Amino acid sequence: MNSFLEHQILQTRRQFFGRTGLRLGGVAMASLLGSEGARASASRVHPPLPGLPHYSGKAKAVIYLHMNGGPSQLDTWDYKPKLAEQFDKDLPKSFLGDRITTMTSGQGRFPVAPSKFKFTQHGQCGRWVSELLPHTAKIVDDIAVVKAVHTNAINHDPACTFVMTGSEVPGKPSMGSWISYGLGAETSDLPAFVALMPNFPNGSNAQALFSRMWGPGFLPGKHSGVVLRSGADPVLYLENPPGVDRTDRRAMLDALGKLNARGFAKMGDPDIQTRISQYEMAFRMQSSVPDLTDMSSESPATKTLYGPNVDKPGSFAGSALLARRLVERGVRMVQIMHRGWDSHGNLPNELGNQCGDTDQACAALVTDLKQRGMLDDTLVVWGGEFGRTVYSQGTLTKETYGRDHHPRNFCMWMAGGGIKGGVELGETDEYSYNPVADAVHINEINATILHCLGIDHERFTLKYQGLDQRLTGVEPMRVIRQILA
Numbered sequence: 001m002n003s004f005l006e007h008q009i010l011q012t013r014r015q016f017f018g019r020t021g022l023r024l025g026g027v028a029m030a031s032l033l034g035s036e037g038a039r040a041s042a043s044r045v046h047p048p049l050p051g052l053p054h055y056s057g058k059a060k061a062v063i064y065l066h067m068n069g070g071p072s073q074l075d076t077w078d079y080k081p082k083l084a085e086q087f088d089k090d091l092p093k094s095f096l097g098d099r100i101t102t103m104t105s106g107q108g109r110f111p112v113a114p115s116k117f118k119f120t121q122h123g124q125c126g127r128w129v130s131e132l133l134p135h136t137a138k139i140v141d142d143i144a145v146v147k148a149v150h151t152n153a154i155n156h157d158p159a160c161t162f163v164m165t166g167s168e169v170p171g172k173p174s175m176g177s178w179i180s181y182g183l184g185a186e187t188s189d190l191p192a193f194v195a196l197m198p199n200f201p202n203g204s205n206a207q208a209l210f211s212r213m214w215g216p217g218f219l220p221g222k223h224s225g226v227v228l229r230s231g232a233d234p235v236l237y238l239e240n241p242p243g244v245d246r247t248d249r250r251a252m253l254d255a256l257g258k259l260n261a262r263g264f265a266k267m268g269d270p271d272i273q274t275r276i277s278q279y280e281m282a283f284r285m286q287s288s289v290p291d292l293t294d295m296s297s298e299s300p301a302t303k304t305l306y307g308p309n310v311d312k313p314g315s316f317a318g319s320a321l322l323a324r325r326l327v328e329r330g331v332r333m334v335q336i337m338h339r340g341w342d343s344h345g346n347l348p349n350e351l352g353n354q355c356g357d358t359d360q361a362c363a364a365l366v367t368d369l370k371q372r373g374m375l376d377d378t379l380v381v382w383g384g385e386f387g388r389t390v391y392s393q394g395t396l397t398k399e400t401y402g403r404d405h406h407p408r409n410f411c412m413w414m415a416g417g418g419i420k421g422g423v424e425l426g427e428t429d430e431y432s433y434n435p436v437a438d439a440v441h442i443n444e445i446n447a448t449i450l451h452c453l454g455i456d457h458e459r460f461t462l463k464y465q466g467l468d469q470r471l472t473g474v475e476p477m478r479v480i481r482q483i484l485a
Contacts (some may be wrong), residue, residue: 004166008464039101041430042325045210045281046184046192046332053183057454058485059379059417061327062179063334065320067354069161069207069341070410072388072403075115075351077145077411078432083114083390086431087398088398095433098228101154103344103393104404113401116348117375125422135363141225141304141422142366142375143415144483148426148435151386151407154411156171156207156342159385159407164213164335164386166443166471173217175446176470180223182214182460187330191281191289194326195225196336201353204340214335225335226281229321230314235289246286253279292325305368307360322360324368327378341384342367345394345402368414380418381445386410390431409435412445420485443472444480451479 011389016450074080091110118131123140136143153159158168165172173181176193195214200206214225214470240249257276264272295303295311298321309315323334326421338358343350362382369375387410388403395401409428415421427437447457450471457477461468468474 002146009248017065030040030460032452041165042280044184045187045188045277045284046180048184049182052460054452054456054459055454057418057452058377059452059454060334060377061334062176062417062449062453063327063365064175064336064383065358065365065382066160066163066213066335066337066342067335067358067382067384068209068339069205069343070159070384070386070388070405071341071354072115072343072347072351073147073409073411074388074390074403074432075117075347076133076355077128078147078409078428079119079130080114080390080430080432081119082430083112084335086112087114088112088396091162091431091433095429095431099154099407101405102243104391107393110389111396112390113392113396113403116399116401125424127422127424132352133359135360139363139366139415142370143413143421144419145424146410146412146414146426146440146445146480146483147307148428148437148439149383149426149442149445150435150439152411154386154405154407156385156405157159157210159405160207160213161210163385165217168475170212171217172469173219173223174212174214174225174335175449175469175471176214176225176335177216177219177223178460179333179450179453181219182455183332184372185332187288187313189284190292190329190331191226191285192331193223193225193333194331195227196230196319196322196334197227198230198316198336199337200316200338200340201357204350204353205342205344206339208344209337209339213270213337218469220270220461222277223352225333230319232313234293234370235285238286238289249277249283249286253283270407277306284484288329289351292329293322295321301370306364309357310361317361317364321368322375324365324372328372328374332400343388343403346400347402348400349386365408369416375416377417379419379449381412381449382414383412384410387432404435408433409439413450414483415446418485423483425480425482438482440480441477443475443477447477448480448483450485 088111091112119128122129122137127140129137153162153168162168164174180192216224260272260276303310306317306321319336326334341354367376384408386405389406393402393404411450425438429436450457457472461470
């Protein structure tokens with residue numbers, strides 16, 4: 001059997017044109033590499049696309065704090081004091097419309113459940129903040145609270161997919177992958193995009209996380225988020241096996257690289273290029289990760305800032321500190337996904353546990369970045385995939401209640417990296433049910449993130465399946481200029 005002839009027979013039409021295109025692309029690339037600038041870019045492990053950023057953005061890195069499950073805006077940021085008068089009264093039918101999940105659609109009534117938590121004003125801006133967030137309350141002058149955020153999806157998986165990829169349809173690149181693809185990173189020893197999944201309190205109602213939230217979609221696989229495990233060993237098998245030293249490993253990778261390069265020249269399969277780059281990154285991470293995760297260089301004051309769990313492997317506090325250390329070393333995007341915010345019942349207890357696990361570390365991250373002079377060029381984003389209903393799911397008492405999913409409005413906050421601190425945007429009706437002023441679509445949040453990084457979201461596209469695909473979808477979206485510094 002002639003293996004080369006067999007390959008020619010079996011190759012698909014897409015492989016044929018892809019292979020031809022790659023050869024022509026190689027000629028074009030050789031021409032581009034004639035310039036000093038292109039040679040310098042090519043020497044970087046994570047180079048940016050030519051022409052990016054489009055302009056000088058204020059942010060160089062993003063830390064996205066995703067509270068997976070849908071935090072209740074009514075119990076955290078959207079203060080509605082008059083709801084106390086509506087306790088256990090039926091929510092007017094005119095508010096309900098037709099967007100109710102099957103989890104509450106069969107309820108005989110929809111009783112209003114005011115928040116049981118006290119709100120007080122904080123900072124020079126006078127922001128109303130729930131007692132559940134005492135530490136975040138101290139940094140309100142550094143953050144922009146965006147109320148009346150809305151999304152298209154009403155269930156967790158499509159809603160999380162929408163938040164992280166700009167679409168409910170699986171298969172699109174995640175935000176971190178888009179950013180890695182467009183801007184690369186300043187480090188050669190760590191991935192451009194890292195995803196962290198810390199532990200969460202026992203008894204929480206935690207939803208599954210799917211790899212599409214940090215996946216590359218139709219972008220090259222090397223732009224996938226690298227997941228650092230929660231626990232004592234963020235990366236398995238960092239050490240070489242007994243009898244294998246670093247020189248041996250280097251020689252093995254060089255030989256493997258040559259074989260893979262031959263395979264790529266023969267097949268034109270882009271996954272081979274991804275494999276080569278991932279092997280090389282794994283080799284570099286053998287040296288960079290131990291230093292990254294060694295917290296002994298952090299001062300006692302810094303550790304105290306993040307809270308008592310900071311040295312606990314896999315804790316949210318430890319992940320927040322690790323996120324700062326990652327961007328400090330040149331990583332472009334860090335995504336922390338904290339699970340357990342899906343409070344359909346016993347919300348006061350469950351939400352209290354979630355806020356208790358994250359509040360101090362979230363505030364510490366912003367404070368730590370600011371103290372180090374890093375907040376000006378690091379964008380921090382906090383939010384979930386949707387909000388919660390004003391009506392109670394299940395039994396309602398003064399002390400306990402549950403809330404269903406609510407995509408029509410929820411709250412997020414942003415800080416640093418070109419964001420104006422101490423501002424609030426958006427307002428909702430008396431039941432925190434519908435936006436009444438300055439409603440913000442989740443893809444407008446994404447457009448604003450890209451803007452802070454120096455990317456025009458309308459020009460940052462890739463042709464795929466006949467569309468100019470982008471992180472912010474194909475519908476018109478605006479940058480939220482009211483919160484820009």
